[in-house]
Amino acid sequence: MAGQIPDLNAKVRAGTGKGAARQARRDGEVPGIVYGGGIDPQSINIPFNYLLTTLRKGRFMSTLFNLKVEGQDDVRVVCRGVQRDVVKDLPIHIDLMRLKRTSRVNLFIPVEFINGDTCPGIKKGGVLTVVRNEVEMDVLAGDIPDHLTVDLANAQMGDVIHISDVTLPEGAKPVIDRNFVIANISAPRGLLASADEDEATDAA
Numbered sequence: 001m002a003g004q005i006p007d008l009n010a011k012v013r014a015g016t017g018k019g020a021a022r023q024a025r026r027d028g029e030v031p032g033i034v035y036g037g038g039i040d041p042q043s044i045n046i047p048f049n050y051l052l053t054t055l056r057k058g059r060f061m062s063t064l065f066n067l068k069v070e071g072q073d074d075v076r077v078v079c080r081g082v083q084r085d086v087v088k089d090l091p092i093h094i095d096l097m098r099l100k101r102t103s104r105v106n107l108f109i110p111v112e113f114i115n116g117d118t119c120p121g122i123k124k125g126g127v128l129t130v131v132r133n134e135v136e137m138d139v140l141a142g143d144i145p146d147h148l149t150v151d152l153a154n155a156q157m158g159d160v161i162h163i164s165d166v167t168l169p170e171g172a173k174p175v176i177d178r179n180f181v182i183a184n185i186s187a188p189r190g191l192l193a194s195a196d197e198d199e200a201t202d203a204a
Contacts, residue, residue: 005064005065005066005076005144006054006063006065006066007065007066007067007068008046008054008065008066008067008068008077008096009046009047009050009068010032010044010045010046010067010068010069011044011045011069011070012042012043012044012045012069012070012071012072013031013043013044013045015043016043020043021093024045025048025092027045028047028048028049029045029046029047029048030045030046030047030048030051030091030092030093030094031043031044031045031092031093031094032044032045032046032093032094032095032096033093033094033095033096034067034075034077034096034097034098035095035096035097035098036097036098036099037075037097037098037099037100038100039098042069044069044096046094048090048091051091051094052090052091055082055091059108060079060082061078061079061082062078062106062107062108062136063078063079063107063108064076064077064078064099064105064107064141064144065077065078065079065096067096067098075098076098076099076141077096077097077098077099078096078097078099078105079094079095079096079097080095080096080097081094081095082094082095099141100141100142101140101141101142101143102140102141102142103140103141103142104138104139104140104141105138105139105141106136106137106138106139106175107136107137107139107144108134108135108136108137109134109135109136109137109139109144109145109147109148109172110133110134110146110147110148111130111132111133111134111135111147111148111150111182111183112147112148112149112150113128113130113150113152113183114149114150114151114152114153115151115152115153116128116152118152118153119152119153119155119185120154120155120156120157121152121155121156121157121158121159121185122152122155122185124157125157125187125188126156126157126158126185126186126187126188127185127186127187127188128152128183128184128185129183129184129185129186130182130183131181131182131183131184132180132181132182132183135148135163135174135182136174136175136176137168137172137173137174137175138172138173138174138175139169139171139172140171140172143169143170143171145169145172148166148168148169149166149167150165150166150182150183152185155185156185157185157186157187158184158185158186158187159184159185160181160183160184161181161182161183161184162179162180162181162182163176163179163180163181163182164179165182166182
């Protein structure tokens with residue numbers, strides 16, 4: 001299970017409809033709705049500056065949040081829409097969907113590399129180049145992995161590590177339907193330059 005699910009703080013909005021939403025914006029808050037999970041939809045407000053800061057961190061639409069509303073049990077949610085002002089491009093409404101443990105969701109999972117200290121390719125002077133330090137995965141909301149593990153124990157200089165080379169957690173699958181590159185172990189520039197010089201000498 002993911003070690004740290006970020007909190008998203010909100011409060012219940014008194015009243016519904018456009019009038020209550022306009023009042024929320026005047027009060028420096030962004031109105032929103034929480035739906036799904038077999039429970040009635042609930043109107044909420046989120047502080048504008050707090051939401052804007054969270055949005056600017058990136059990955060907002062693919063992050064699982066722990067929604068905290070005072071006086072209620074915490075619930076896991078994902079964002080399913082952010083409406084923005086057409087002129088200022090600032091958030092004016094947000095849609096959140098509750099998730100059951102059996103729900104599937106797309107999330108970015110970090111990649112962890114192990115056994116780099118014993119990796120044959122690195123010990124010979126190779127350089128590990130990370131192409132993706134996180135991978136968007138289709139996972140169960142109740143069983144989100146902390147990370148994907150890439151074992152470098154047998155990696156040689158020149159090796160390219162694809163997603164197919166990674167043992168994926170049970171129930172998780174990549175969103176991208178192709179065998180994309182995670183990392184590679186390349187020869188250092190000095191060694192490449194030396195090899196080029198050798199080839200040029202042989203050609204002469």
